Amino acid sequence: MTSVTATAYAAPAPKAPLERTTIERRDLREHDVLIDIAYAGICHSDIHQAREEWGRGSFPMVPGHEIAGVVSEVGPGVTKYAVGDRVGVGCFVDSCRECEQCQAGLEQYCQVGGMTGTYNDTDRQGEKTYGGYSTHIVVDENYVLRIPEGLSLDVAAPLLCAGITLYSPLAHWNAGPGKKVAILGVGGLGHMGIRIAHAMGAEVTALSQSLRKKEDALRLGADHYYATSDPETFSALAGSFDLIVNTVSAVLDLDAYLSLLKVDGSMVVVGAPENASSLNLFSLIGARRSLSGSSIGGIRETQEMLDFCAEHGFGAEIEVINADRINEAYERVMASDVRYRFVIDIASLRD
Structure with missing residues (x-):
């Protein structure tokens, strides 16, 4: 086939409003x-x-790594997918495939050049990558996910980042029956953490700045809800949790939150603040606690997550918008004014 000209929304420069444009997808x-x-x-x-x-970007930039769609053409060597298959693409589209981590199915931690980001990156052939705010994308079959029939494409799209970002640490740190798990932040990531931890069988506590999202959190599967703006929360919950997953992309008082862990408890950070954080190491030493980080999941685990969500009958909580509202949506995300993930209807780019 010849290359495809795709309609897209791109940021032409740092901090500039996104605008409609066209890009060329590779042969x-x-x-x-x-x-x-x-x-x-x-x-x-x-x-x-x-x-x-998060550092210097490559512009024009077409963001988007929560992608759901349908296969329309395949290369001559493709064996995993056929035209008409429902598929997804997440945060990366390639890796070295040969290092210890790639061989273990942990491509997100590729040791040779790192994973190739779905956008704002250069692939291993030297071509710039563009993301999912576009009508088409070309991806190697080994980095494509199958979306189960039990999930509609709109609610499945955010699972390719928000879903796997929470599923991976919850699975790795063994959230399940008998475990007390706190999800810190009830937003695009946190709402998925509540759903997934509940489905895994854990006792789930939602921690959010105010009581504004309490009803939602309980509906999503939280057993308990506390406002972190209330100082009494930290005394009431001291030493309570086996696991805290921190989804907040802002600098927090880590010592205060670490005090909520049991002996041998772990706090896992998945939200990435712009600025550096600090802590008193005695917050760890005093109860053999751990502070860890987690980044999405590999292809195998992401497929496992999609199948898990379909089996349990849920995707993301979404608000669908047309592409011409992307800039408005960005401002609303910054104001925490979304319940809980914006999803672009790419049909609006085809008009």
Whole structure:
């Protein structure tokens, strides 16, 4: 096939409003699939990167790594997918495939050059990557996920980042029956953490700044809800949790939250603040606590997560928007004014 001209929304420069444009997708390589994108989620990391809050970006930038759509063409060597298959693409589209981590199915921790980001990156052939705020994308079949029939494409799209970002640490730290798990932050990531931890069988506590989201959190599966703006919360919950998953992308008083862990408890950070954090090491030493981080999941685990969500009958809580509202959506994300993930209807880009 010849290359595809895709309609897209791109940030032309750092901090500039996104605008409608066109991009060229590469010719299909032997193991590539062409995907007609149906929906793309808006992740807070899209905003961080478009505004160069995580370091220097590559512009024009087409964000988007929560992608759901349908295969429309396949390369000659493709064996995993066929035209018409419902598929997704997450945060990365390649890795070295040969290092210890890639061989173990942990491509997100690739040791040779790192994973190739779905956007704001350069692939291993030297071509710039563009993300899911576009009508089409071309991806190697080995980095494509199958979306189960039990999930509609719109609610499935955010699972490719928000879902796996929470599923991976909850699975790795063995959330389940008999475990007390706190999800810190009830937003695009946190709401998925509540749902997944509940489905795994853990006793789930939602921690959010105010009581504003209490009803939602309990509906999503939280057993308990506390406002972190209330100092009494920290005395009431001291030493309570086996696991805290911190989804907040802002600098917090880590010592205060670490005090909520039991002996041998772990706090796992998945939200990435723009600025550095600090802590008193005695918060760890005093109760053999751990402070860890986690980054999305590999292809195998992401597929496991999609199947888990379909089996339990849930996707993300979404608000679907047309592409011409992306800039408005960015501002609303920054104001925490979304319940709980914006998803772009890519059909609005085809008009």
